[in-house]
Amino acid sequence: MSVPADGSGGSHVAGPFLTSISDLAATVVPGVLAASVTLVAEPGPVTPGFAGQLAWELDQQQYRLGGGPCLAAAVGGEDVDVVDARTDPRWRAYAAAAAARGSLSSLSVSLTTVGGPQAALNLYAGEVGAFTDPGARRVAARVAETAAAGLGALRGAERATARAEGLERAMDSRAVIEQAKGILMERRRVTAAAAFELLTTVSQHTNRKLRDVATQLVETGELPSS
Numbered sequence: 001m002s003v004p005a006d007g008s009g010g011s012h013v014a015g016p017f018l019t020s021i022s023d024l025a026a027t028v029v030p031g032v033l034a035a036s037v038t039l040v041a042e043p044g045p046v047t048p049g050f051a052g053q054l055a056w057e058l059d060q061q062q063y064r065l066g067g068g069p070c071l072a073a074a075v076g077g078e079d080v081d082v083v084d085a086r087t088d089p090r091w092r093a094y095a096a097a098a099a100a101r102g103s104l105s106s107l108s109v110s111l112t113t114v115g116g117p118q119a120a121l122n123l124y125a126g127e128v129g130a131f132t133d134p135g136a137r138r139v140a141a142r143v144a145e146t147a148a149a150g151l152g153a154l155r156g157a158e159r160a161t162a163r164a165e166g167l168e169r170a171m172d173s174r175a176v177i178e179q180a181k182g183i184l185m186e187r188r189r190v191t192a193a194a195a196f197e198l199l200t201t202v203s204q205h206t207n208r209k210l211r212d213v214a215t216q217l218v219e220t221g222e223l224p225s226s
Contacts, residue, residue: 014039014151018049021147025123026051029139031130032123033103034058037111037147038070040118045071054101055124061097068094073108073120080108080120084128098124107131109144111151121147173211180214183221 018037025035034052036059038045047059062068068091069080082088085099085106098106103124111119121144123131131137177199184195199217203210206224217223 015048017150018147019051020049021121021143021150022049022051022055024146025121025140025143029123029143030133030136031125031127033126034124036070036122038074038108038120038122040071040074045074052124054103055122057101058094058098058103058106058124059122062091062094065091065094067091069106069108070120070122073110073122074112074118077110077112077118079110081131082106083132086128102126104128105130107137107140109140111144111148113148113151117151119147119151173214176211176218177214180217183217 018039022035022037026032029035034050034055036047036050036052036055038059039048045059045063047056050056050059058068059070062070069082072078073080082090082095082098082105085095085104088095098104103126105125105128107123107125107130109121109123111117111121121140123140125131131140177196180199181192181195184190184198185192188195188198190198199210199213202208202223203213206213208224213224
């Protein structure tokens with residue numbers, strides 16, 4: 001299920017993948033009522049993907065309260081098991097809300113890796129101690145491994161895209177600067193070096209980027225005035 005369009009992470013690039021991970025967890029991990037993935041990012045934690053409205057609601061409750069198992073797992077880097085929300089002494093306000101909504105136990109598996117995003121796979125169950133079973137923990141761990149690997153790959157792809165976009169911008173800047181130099185060389189009968197020096201001087205005096213100065217000259221035929 002996609003996250004509602006309320007700023008809770010629905011537009012995150014990893015959303016479709018993490019929704020699939022949540023669906024998988026809700027299907028294969030025994031006892032799971034709902035599942036989600038928390039990402040800790042600026043300006044705050046988000047849930048880019050989830051399976052079951054209950055998971056999304058309980059995630060949001062933790063974000064509003066500023067604490068809970070999903071945040072502890074994502075930030076702390078260790079799995080957090082709530083065996084019985086009715087008696088767990090941690091995060092009492094959240095635990096009471098979870099129990100009231102029918103989630104008596106939960107497991108948040110850390111997906112945080114060195115150099116990667118702070119994240120957690122959150123599993124919510126209706127029975128007490130649903131994740132004390134070793135078999136359920138093993139299945140949850142396998143799903144979490146898949147999620148962590150996918151997040152790492154997506155992060156690598158984002159970095160590669162950012163580098164490519166930066167290179168493209170640099171090439172565009174160089175092209176417009178070369179055009180501006182050509183205009184000045186023709187008009188003022190100066191060398192390429194002298195034309196570039198003039199552009200940089202105008203850039204410094206007008207406190208504008210060199211590319212912007214060059215763009216104005218190319219588009220309007222005039223240099224910015226100081």
